[in-house]
Every structure is written in structure tokens, then in C-alpha cells.
Amino acid sequence: MKKCKITAIRKASYPDLMEKYENPIQHACDIEEGQTFISENGERPQGLCESAWESMRPFVEELAKGGGNFYDGWMKNPHSAMISCNDGFRPVSFYIETLE
Numbered sequence: 001m002k003k004c005k006i007t008a009i010r011k012a013s014y015p016d017l018m019e020k021y022e023n024p025i026q027h028a029c030d031i032e033e034g035q036t037f038i039s040e041n042g043e044r045p046q047g048l049c050e051s052a053w054e055s056m057r058p059f060v061e062e063l064a065k066g067g068g069n070f071y072d073g074w075m076k077n078p079h080s081a082m083i084s085c086n087d088g089f090r091p092v093s094f095y096i097e098t099l100e
């Protein structure tokens with residue numbers, strides 16, 4: 001199996017949606033733009049949010065097995081994917097790529 005590098009590319013925030021729909025929470029996302037994680041054997045890297053992992057897990061597992069080319073040419077690099085976590089208030093976009 002191949003290792004996959006997961007890089008937090010962009011972190012968005014929607015204060016208007018938080019104010020309208022979210023109950024105040026004391027602690028939210030710790031991920032910072034540019035932060036990287038390495039997945040070995042298609043497993044969740046230590047320190048990566050479990051919710052974010054669930055969004056990207058199928059892509060990481062497929063890339064780790066040598067697969068790719070999702071959605072018939074979606075990504076310029078066929079051995080990569082751009083996946084966002086499922087937090088509708090502060091989504092993080094992650095670039096996932098295989099390492100040789």
C-alpha cells in the first residue's frame with residue numbers, strides 16, 4: 001500500500017451561519033492551513049479530526065491501494081483528491097495525494 005499525504009489547503013468560516021444556526025461551542029476545529037498528515041496503509045493519521053477523516057476515508061483508502069482517477073479525470077493529478085470536511089460552519093479543504 002502507498003502512503004498518502006493529506007494537506008489542509010483552506011479553512012473557511014461562516015459566522016453568519018454560526019450565529020443563525022449553531023449553539024455556542026467552546027472548542028471547534030484545530031486544523032490550520034498548511035498542516036499535513038501522513039496516512040499509512042489507508043489508516044487515519046494521528047491528530048486528524050475524526051469527522052474530517054470520515055469525509056475523506058474512501059478516497060485515501062483507494063489512493064493507498066494504487067487507485068485514483070476519480071470521476072473520470074476530475075483531478076489534474078489522477079492520484080489525488082480534494083475533499084472538504086463535513087462541518088458546514090467551518091469547512092476545511094484537504095488535498096490528498098499519494099507518496100512514492
